[in-house]
Amino acid sequence: MKITIHRGTNQIGGCVTEIQSAKGDKILIDFGHNLPEGDKPAQDKYDEDENVLNLLEGVSDVYYTHYHGDHISFESEIYRAGVTQHIGALSLKMVKTLKQHMQHADSLKERATKSLEALEHFKIYKPKHTETVGDIRITPYFVSHSAADAHMFLIECDGVTILHTGDFRDHGYMGGGLMKNLKVNVVPKHVDVIITEGTMLARKDEKVLSEWDIQNETKSLMSQYKNAFVLCSSTDVDRFVSMFQATKHQRNRRDSDYPRWFVTDAYQGDQILNIKNNLNGIYSDIIFKVYNKDFLPNMVKNGFTMLVRNTETFEKYLAEIVPHIDLNETVFIYSQFKGYIAPTHSAFKQSTYDFVHKYKWHLKELHTSGHASCKTLAEVCNLVNPSLAIIPIHKEADTDFASLPISSELKKKIVTKSMIFEKENGNFVKFEVKE
Ligand SMILES: [Zn+2]
Numbered sequence: 001m002k003i004t005i006h007r008g009t010n011q012i013g014g015c016v017t018e019i020q021s022a023k024g025d026k027i028l029i030d031f032g033h034n035l036p037e038g039d040k041p042a043q044d045k046y047d048e049d050e051n052v053l054n055l056l057e058g059v060s061d062v063y064y065t066h067y068h069g070d071h072i073s074f075e076s077e078i079y080r081a082g083v084t085q086h087i088g089a090l091s092l093k094m095v096k097t098l099k100q101h102m103q104h105a106d107s108l109k110e111r112a113t114k115s116l117e118a119l120e121h122f123k124i125y126k127p128k129h130t131e132t133v134g135d136i137r138i139t140p141y142f143v144s145h146s147a148a149d150a151h152m153f154l155i156e157c158d159g160v161t162i163l164h165t166g167d168f169r170d171h172g173y174m175g176g177g178l179m180k181n182l183k184v185n186v187v188p189k190h191v192d193v194i195i196t197e198g199t200m201l202a203r204k205d206e207k208v209l210s211e212w213d214i215q216n217e218t219k220s221l222m223s224q225y226k227n228a229f230v231l232c233s234s235t236d237v238d239r240f241v242s243m244f245q246a247t248k249h250q251r252n253r254r255d256s257d258y259p260r261w262f263v264t265d266a267y268q269g270d271q272i273l274n275i276k277n278n279l280n281g282i283y284s285d286i287i288f289k290v291y292n293k294d295f296l297p298n299m300v301k302n303g304f305t306m307l308v309r310n311t312e313t314f315e316k317y318l319a320e321i322v323p324h325i326d327l328n329e330t331v332f333i334y335s336q337f338k339g340y341i342a343p344t345h346s347a348f349k350q351s352t353y354d355f356v357h358k359y360k361w362h363l364k365e366l367h368t369s370g371h372a373s374c375k376t377l378a379e380v381c382n383l384v385n386p387s388l389a390i391i392p393i394h395k396e397a398d399t400d401f402a403s404l405p406i407s408s409e410l411k412k413k414i415v416t417k418s419m420i421f422e423k424e425n426g427n428f429v430k431f432e433v434k435e
Contacts, residue, residue, distance in 0.1 A: 001158040002430040003193065006055060008393035009416055009433050011035075012199050013070030014044065015393050016055070022158050025134025028062045029153060029164050029195075031055075033073035039349050052077045059083055061133050063125070063140075065166030066150035067091040067098075067235065076111070079118035086131070088140070089124045090149035090278045094235055097274055101267040127151065128185070141185055143168035144175035146370025148237040148275060154186060159427035161189050163384055165196045167394065169372045171210040172238045173282060178376075182383055192388045192423060194381060198395030199371035201403070209368040211238045217366055218246035218333065222260075223253070225331040226303035229318075231356065232335035234268050234309060236370070237275045237283060239335055244286045247305040261299060262288045263306040265313065293320055300324045310355040322359055330361040338365055378404040388421040388429065390414045 001021055008015030013035035020026045036042040045051050052074055064072045064087040072095065078085055087095070096119050102112035125131060130139040135158060140151040145167045155162040163186055170178040200206070209217075222228055228247075232239045244262050251260040264272065269290040276284045289295060291306065299306075299321070306321075308314045334356055339345035341353045356363060372380070381390055381404070390413050392401040402411045415421075415431060422428040 001160055001427075002432065003162065003195070003391070004432045004434060005195075005391065005393060006434045009391075009395075010397040012202075012394055012396060015071070017164060017195060017393065018059070019136055019155055019157060019162070020058075021135035023135050024058065025136050025157075026058045026060065027133050027136055027138070028055075028059055029155075030065055030071040030166070031062055031074055031078065032071040033069055035070055038347060039351055046074055046077075049077060053081060056081045056083055061086060063087075063138060063153060064091070065152065065164070066145060066147040067095045068147050068167070071167070075118040075122075076114040079121055084123060085118070085121070086123045086125050088127075088149040088151060090274065091147070092119065092122055092124060093274045093278065094148065094271060095119060097267070097270045098235070101270070125151075139185075141181055142174070143178065143181075144172035144238075145169060146172070146233065146236045146238065148235070148279065154189060154191075156189070159425065160192050160388075160423065160429050162193045162195060163191045163386070165194070165380070167197050167199070167371060169370060170376050171208055171368060171373065172370075173211050173241060174238075175211075179379065179383060182380065186384060191384050191386045193391060193421075193429060194384050194386045194389070195391045195393060196377065196381065197371060198377060198392040198399060198401055200369060200374055200377065201392075201399035201401065202396040203369070204374050204403075206369070208373040211242055211368065214239070214335070214366060214368055215242040215245050218242055219249050221331050221333065221364060221366075222246050222250040222305070225329055225362065227299075227325050227330040228305045228333055229308050229330070229361070230305060230333045230335055231308050231310070231352075232333075232367075234271055234307075237271075237279070240268075240272060240275065240286060240307075241282050243305060243307065243333075243335075244288070245282065248285075248287075260303045260305065261295070262286070263291050263295070263299065263304050264288050265307070265309065265317075266290050268307050268309075291317055296321065296324060303329075310352050315355075318358070327359060327361045332356065332359075332361045332363050334363060334365045335367045337369075338367065341365075374404055377401075378406050381406045381410055385410070386413065388413065388423065389431065391431070392416070 004018040006016035017029040034044040099112040102108040137156040139154045153164045339347035418432045
C-alpha cells in the first residue's frame, strides 16, 4: 500500500493525505484550502481546476475529518469530477447552514450555490461504523475539536493499520474521552503508522486553558461588566457553550425579572439550532435571541451577552447599540487566535484589529486552542505506539515533532521524507511526500 502526503508536512491548513491499496483503490483524507495570510485572500494551487483534477486521478472517495475550511473547500469541483464525498451528519448540516448564509452575499453567492449542490450528494459516515472502499477499510471515531462532529480515522489496508488523527484536542467539553477511546478502539488494532496533527508545536510555551477555564474566566468578567460583546468562531460549539453558560450563571445571580439575554445574529442562531437539535446536555441547553432593534430597550436595561462578527451587518448593529450603553460597563471578549490582532504577527488582520478597537470598551483576550497541546500529542503517540512510523502533518515548517516528550524508540520513527517501511510479516508501506 502507499501513503502520499500531498500537502501538510510543512504547513498548517490545506492538508491532503492519499491512501492507495496495492490493487489501486485510492481515497483522500481531507482536501481543504490554504489558510489566508492576514487580510490577504488565501492563495492555493488547487484554485486551478486542472490541479484538482490531476490530484483526483484514480481517486474514488474523499473522507473529511471535519468541516473547517482548511479541511473541506473544493467540494463542488470534487463532485463534478464524479468522486464520492463523506462527512459526519452534523458536520454536513453545519456546512450547509454556512453556505446557505453565504448565498446572501453577492460576491459569494455563485460559489455557495455550487457548493450546496455538491453537498446534496454527500454520504454520511457514522462513528465506529466501518466503511469499505475496495481493499481499504475506514472507521471514524469521534474527537473533540473547535469544530463539532470531528473525527479521526482508523484505516486498514493490505495488512497495514493507520491512524489519521485529524484535528483534535482533549481540553474541550467532550475531550475527556480521548485516551479511553484510543485504549478501547485503537490500541487493540496495533497501529503501524500514525498520521497526526502538530499545530501546537509552534506554540509550545502557550499555557493551554481548558474550555472550563474559559467558562469560569467569562463568569468572572460577566460579574464585573453588565454588557459583553464576544468575537469568536461561529462554528466553535464549545465556545458558544462557554459564553452561554457564563451568561446563564450571571443571569441566575441577578435579582431581576428580566434575564440577561444571549443575543446572536441569524447565522449564529442557525448554527446554534444545529447544535441544539443534534447534541445533548450543555449543547442543547443554549437559549438565544436573534438580534432585533426592538430588543434594544431590554438589552440596555438588563445587560446582555452578544456574539458578534467582523461584518458590515455588525458594524450597523453596534452603531445602533453602543450610543445607548455605558462602555465603562461593557467588555469586549476577543475569543480567537491572538495572532490576528497582534500587529507584528504574520497572521495579523488589520480589519479584525480595527473592529476590536472600534469603541472604547474594556478589551479582554480570552481563548484556548482547538488543537492538542504538546503534552497531549506526546501522550497520544506514546499510547498508540505505532510499529512503523509517525507522520506529522498540519504543522509549521520550522517545528520538530522529535522535541516532544515521546520515547526514544518513537523519535526514531518520525518520518518527514519519502521512504519505504517494511513490517516484520513482509507487508510494506510506500510513503511519499509531495511538497
Ligand atoms: Zn480544524
